[in-house]
Amino acid sequence: MGRFRRLLLILLTSTAACLTGYTSVAAVYTYSRSYTVENGLPSNAVYGIVQDRTGFIWFGTTNGLCRFDGHEFHTYQYSRQSRNTISSNSIRRIMIDSRNQIWISLDNGVDIYDPVTDTFILFFNKKIPKRERVYRAAPSRSSRTGTARYG
Numbered sequence: 001m002g003r004f005r006r007l008l009l010i011l012l013t014s015t016a017a018c019l020t021g022y023t024s025v026a027a028v029y030t031y032s033r034s035y036t037v038e039n040g041l042p043s044n045a046v047y048g049i050v051q052d053r054t055g056f057i058w059f060g061t062t063n064g065l066c067r068f069d070g071h072e073f074h075t076y077q078y079s080r081q082s083r084n085t086i087s088s089n090s091i092r093r094i095m096i097d098s099r100n101q102i103w104i105s106l107d108n109g110v111d112i113y114d115p116v117t118d119t120f121i122l123f124f125n126k127k128i129p130k131r132e133r134v135y136r137a138a139p140s141r142s143s144r145t146g147t148a149r150y151g
Helices: 002-020
Strands: 046-051 057-061 066-070 073-076 090-095 102-104 107-114 119-125 132-139 147-148
Touching: 057 090, 119 132
Parallel strands: 046 090
Antiparallel strands: 046 057, 057 066, 066 073, 090 102, 102 107, 107 119, 132 147
8 A cells, every 4th residue: 555655646746746837848939020121121022041150141132132230231232333243133042151151143143252351253144044044053162163053
């Protein structure tokens, strides 16, 4: 009978602990916030979001490449007056390679943005018909090579 009492006591104690909340359940809190053109995003049409090693969040939009530091947006847009500019404002995809460079698939080619020098490198740009525009780029392990796939 002593064994039965011990088992019953253990069962009641563990049941009481579960019912009173003494179990270790961690609460998960998620904070999210939406950003639009009213907050500084250059376009509400976003086709890619990545975060670099320094913590910046990059948005590829239909109106340029946008960097967000948690407080302010900085937009990189095409300019005919500057040689060091992104090739197009219409971004299809963005990704980051092992060197923290941002590969940008555009409607007219592929650019690479180097955040250390704050420059854009033309990886591939060809005047091509709309039906053959770039939709994906994949960086390789070396800094200046990769593959581009057309649509």
